[in-house]
Amino acid sequence: MTSPSVFTSLDAYVARCISLSEADFAYFHAQLMVKHYKKKSRLLSAGEICSFEGFITKGCCRVYYLNEKGNEVDLYFGIEEWWVSDMASFTQQKPSNLFIETLEDTELIIISYEAKERLFIRIPAFERMFRLMVQRTHETLMKRLISSFSEPAEERYLSFVAKYPSIVQRVPQHLIAAYLGITPEFLSKIRSKLKAKNL
Amino acid sequence: MTSPSVFTSLDAYVARCISLSEADFAYFHAQLMVKHYKKKSRLLSAGEICSFEGFITKGCCRVYYLNEKGNEVDLYFGIEEWWVSDMASFTQQKPSNLFIETLEDTELIIISYEAKERLFIRIPAFERMFRLMVQRTHETLMKRLISSFSEPAEERYLSFVAKYPSIVQRVPQHLIAAYLGITPEFLSKIRSKLKAKNL
């Protein structure tokens, strides 16, 4: 258990929320599957029922949807220690509107709907852990909504860079534009304006 | 228990998520407080720690924040059977950035932080009930973010009217504009344009 395993970072994540015995951890691990995907793999497509919640241990994913004009709009990017899923689709086992795709070769620990239910029955503390996880996600989303209403694109971009410097390195700019809710052209303009300023 | 009480609608809400014994319900009720507020009462101000999660049994509230320009931006309106709170502030017992205010005379069932913790300890099923509640809230917020990125103001207004007809009746238009992320003037323009079309 003390030697580094695939589960190390996930276990640490869990331990920050709830305390578990060794036996609990073992049962937990038995409910999980480790998956490896190549870059540009599709983990979920709109119309499918999302069959997993995935904790990223290596790599990077994007979660996006297609709007009526056919543009891809990124909801969020996940890197190490993030969960990716379409929670609504997963929880209610109904078809998703979202797409999930890897942007790099990615290692993911996934839990299925049935496994999660088993986990809740056997170790109710996981209800709390997932509640806290959703609450955190919700808080992040709320802040994002607020900033998208209050701040002009330039500030939102600067905040994004400040908050997720590693994502900026790893994700192509047109996807970041999609995340910020602006066109790639406009992001490019913002960046060149910023560059002009800082010189 | 079968005669209508203040708790009737909340109990129904809870029962849709988890099943509880009579004794559980009694303990649950003992953790709650019923509050009455006049129209325009302030339930929470930015800077305070949010001390409650409130379930509206009668009336209407708005949850909003002040952006840098000093404009009030509405995050959501709560009517009967909705929860109002600043979840981030409440859960982490840290100062809020939000304001909560009644728009009508309002009856609210509130639970405090301590009472909620007691409840979780005595009846762990409530972890699930609140997890499901947050998940639902999260899904709603996600949809809102998607529509604010994808749809022009006119469509967002039409969706809002279609989804929350009762709120449209009860809430002044300039607040709905603030909810949609546009100015009251622009909403007015949209409405007169729509009126012209439909005649």
Added chain:
DNA sequence: TGTTTTTCTTAATCTATTTCAATGTTTAGG
């Protein structure tokens, strides 16, 4: 009831952002 305050509308001007189109640059694959 009349009066004050809040809410709603209209119009002119201004701005952030989009769209379109063209060009340049980097990356990936054969």
Added chain:
DNA sequence: CCTAAACATTGAAATAGATTAAGAAAAACA
């Protein structure tokens, strides 16, 4: 290493929505 594809930049024209300011209508209030 070369070529195609993906990605990024730039500029001009178009547009959704903001801002300002004024007046009309409705609601609250005394």
